[in-house]
Amino acid sequence: MSTPLAAPAQAEAAIRLHGLKRHFTGRGGVATRALDGVSLEVAPGEIFGIVGRSGAGKSTLIRCVNLLERPDEGEVRVLGENLLALSGTALRERRRGIGMVFQHFNLLASRTVSDNVAFPLEIAGVPAAERAQRVTEALSLVGLAEKASAYPAQLSGGQKQRVGIARALAPRPRILLCDEATSALDPETTQEILALIKRLRDQLDLTVLLITHEMAVVKEICDRVAVMERGRVVEEGRVFDVFTRPRHPTTRRFIADTIGHSIPPGTVARLPPAGPGEERRLLQVLFAGPHSTRSVISEASRRFGLDLNIISGRIDEIAGEPFGLMALAAYGAPDRIEAALAWFAELGLTVTPVANDTLEAA
Amino acid sequence: MTPWLSPMLQQLFIDSAIETLIMVAGAALVAVVIGLPLALLLHATAPGGLAQNSLVNRPLGLLINAIRSTPFIILMVAIVPFTRLVAGTSIGTTAAIVPLALASTAFIARLFETAFREVDRGVVEAARAMGATRMQILWKVLVPEAMPGLIAAVTVTLVSLVGYSAMAGAVGGGGLGDLGIRFGYQRFMPEVMASVVIVLILFVQGLQSLGDWLVRRTRR
Numbered sequence: 001m002s003t004p005l006a007a008p009a010q011a012e013a014a015i016r017l018h019g020l021k022r023h024f025t026g027r028g029g030v031a032t033r034a035l036d037g038v039s040l041e042v043a044p045g046e047i048f049g050i051v052g053r054s055g056a057g058k059s060t061l062i063r064c065v066n067l068l069e070r071p072d073e074g075e076v077r078v079l080g081e082n083l084l085a086l087s088g089t090a091l092r093e094r095r096r097g098i099g100m101v102f103q104h105f106n107l108l109a110s111r112t113v114s115d116n117v118a119f120p121l122e123i124a125g126v127p128a129a130e131r132a133q134r135v136t137e138a139l140s141l142v143g144l145a146e147k148a149s150a151y152p153a154q155l156s157g158g159q160k161q162r163v164g165i166a167r168a169l170a171p172r173p174r175i176l177l178c179d180e181a182t183s184a185l186d187p188e189t190t191q192e193i194l195a196l197i198k199r200l201r202d203q204l205d206l207t208v209l210l211i212t213h214e215m216a217v218v219k220e221i222c223d224r225v226a227v228m229e230r231g232r233v234v235e236e237g238r239v240f241d242v243f244t245r246p247r248h249p250t251t252r253r254f255i256a257d258t259i260g261h262s263i264p265p266g267t268v269a270r271l272p273p274a275g276p277g278e279e280r281r282l283l284q285v286l287f288a289g290p291h292s293t294r295s296v297i298s299e300a301s302r303r304f305g306l307d308l309n310i311i312s313g314r315i316d317e318i319a320g321e322p323f324g325l326m327a328l329a330a331y332g333a334p335d336r337i338e339a340a341l342a343w344f345a346e347l348g349l350t351v352t353p354v355a356n357d358t359l360e361a362a
Numbered sequence: 363m364t365p366w367l368s369p370m371l372q373q374l375f376i377d378s379a380i381e382t383l384i385m386v387a388g389a390a391l392v393a394v395v396i397g398l399p400l401a402l403l404l405h406a407t408a409p410g411g412l413a414q415n416s417l418v419n420r421p422l423g424l425l426i427n428a429i430r431s432t433p434f435i436i437l438m439v440a441i442v443p444f445t446r447l448v449a450g451t452s453i454g455t456t457a458a459i460v461p462l463a464l465a466s467t468a469f470i471a472r473l474f475e476t477a478f479r480e481v482d483r484g485v486v487e488a489a490r491a492m493g494a495t496r497m498q499i500l501w502k503v504l505v506p507e508a509m510p511g512l513i514a515a516v517t518v519t520l521v522s523l524v525g526y527s528a529m530a531g532a533v534g535g536g537g538l539g540d541l542g543i544r545f546g547y548q549r550f551m552p553e554v555m556a557s558v559v560i561v562l563i564l565f566v567q568g569l570q571s572l573g574d575w576l577v578r579r580t581r582r
Binding site: 093108109123 | 482484485487488489490491492493494495498502503506507509580582
C-alpha cells in the first residue's frame, strides 16, 4: 500500500465527486434538490469535512460515495474507479473497501460486540479463524478488547461508536465515511472519538470523509472543509483559511457559532456612548499569522485618532495553527473608523462587525 | 368416590387433547415455514423496501387480507376442494390442519411483517454499506434482529390456533373444543365442558409463558 507521502504530487484523488445531482420527490410531487451540482475531491490520507445545516444535502452527498444513494447525474470515483459503472456484485465488493460510521451507531442488537465487528467479514466470506484474529485486532485498535462479549445495549454511546468504528475498519478499508459520527455524543466523548479517528487515520493511512453540522468537529480534526447549503458547496478550502478568512455568509455564521464572540447585551449597555460627531462600533478582529496584536491596536489608535477599547480577547488554534480573536469598541469620526478598517484589511486582518451592535443601535 | 369423568370419557378426553395438539402444532409449523418467507417478501417489496415492487406487494397483501377477513368457519368450508387436493380427504384431523394452516399463515405473515418493520432501518443501511447482498440482509440482519418480535408473533398465532381448532369439529377434526360442544353442551355434561375449558386455559397459559420467556431470552 502506498502512503500519501510517497505518492506523486498529482496523485489521483481518493474520492472524486463530479457534478452530482439528486432530487427527491416529496408528498404532493414537490421536488427537492438534495444535491444541485456538487463537485469535490478528497486527497488520499486527508480528513475532509463537509459541514452544513440539516437539509443542506450533506447526508445525501456522503451516501453517494458508496452509492447507498444513487445520484441522478454526475460521477462518483473512489480510488480512481467509476462506481456508477459497476455491476451489483462488483459494487458490493468495492463497498467492503469503504468503511462507514453512523450517527446512531447502527449496531446489531442481537449480536455481541465481537460478532458485530465480525459481521462485515462474515458477509465477505472471510474464514472463521482469520475473522477472529481480525476482530481482536480491530477491537484493540479502538481500545475495546475487554468488551468483546458484551451486547451493544450494555455499552455507553462512546463505546458503541468505538464498536461502530472497529466494525468499519475490520475489512481493512482505505476509506472511512463518517455520517455525523459524533452528533449523538456528549462533548467529552466527542473529543475522544475525534481523537480516535485522527489517530486511526495516521496509523492506518486512511482517507476520511466526514459530514457534520458542528464547525467544532471540523476545527478539531479536518484538513480541508466544504460548506454546503441547499444542495451546493458554497465554500471550500483548508480549514485554517476557511476559519480565518471566510467568504460566504453561511460560513461566517457557522464560524461565529464556534469561535465567534458575542458580547453580552449587559456589557454593551455599560459601554460609554459615542461623543458628539463620533460613532461607536463594535468590531471583531481576527489575527492570523505574524501580527503583533498590541502594536496593531495601538498603532491604529495613534494613526487614526481613535479610541480603541478592548472588550475581550483570546488565542485559539485551528489545525495546529494559532490565531487571535479580539472584540473592540472603536470610538471616533465615521470616516476615521472606515480608514482604520481599510488599514486593518491591508494588513490582512479579518474585521467583522459584532452582530449585537446592530441590535443595540436599532 | 366416583371419578369426575367416566373412564370412557377420560379416554375420549385424552384423544381429543392429542387431536388439538396435532392440529395446533401442524398448522403452526406450516404457518411459520410458509409465513416467514412470505413476510420477508412482503417487507422487501414494500415501498422503500430492499426490492421495492408493487406488482408483487399489492396482490400479496390483498390475498393475505382476504384470507384474514374471511370468518374461519366459512373459510374452512369454502376451501374444501383445496383441502381434498392437499390432504386427500376433507374430513378428520389431518383435513382440519389445511384450513387452520391457511388462516394462520396469513395471520402470522402480517405479524412477522410488522416485526420486520420494527427493525431499525439504520442497521439495514449499515449492512448495505458493508456490501451485504439482499439475501444476507434478510437472513443475517432482519431475521435475527426481529427475533423477539417473531417469537411473540408465533406465540400469538399458537394461542389463536387453539381457539380456531375448536371450530374444526365442523369438518370432523375432533379436538377438545369439539368434545366440549358435543358432550358438554349438546349432552348437558357440564363437567366435560368445565374440564375442556380448564385444560384449554392451562394450555394457553403455558404457551404464553413459554413465549414470553423466549422473548425475554432473545431480547438484548
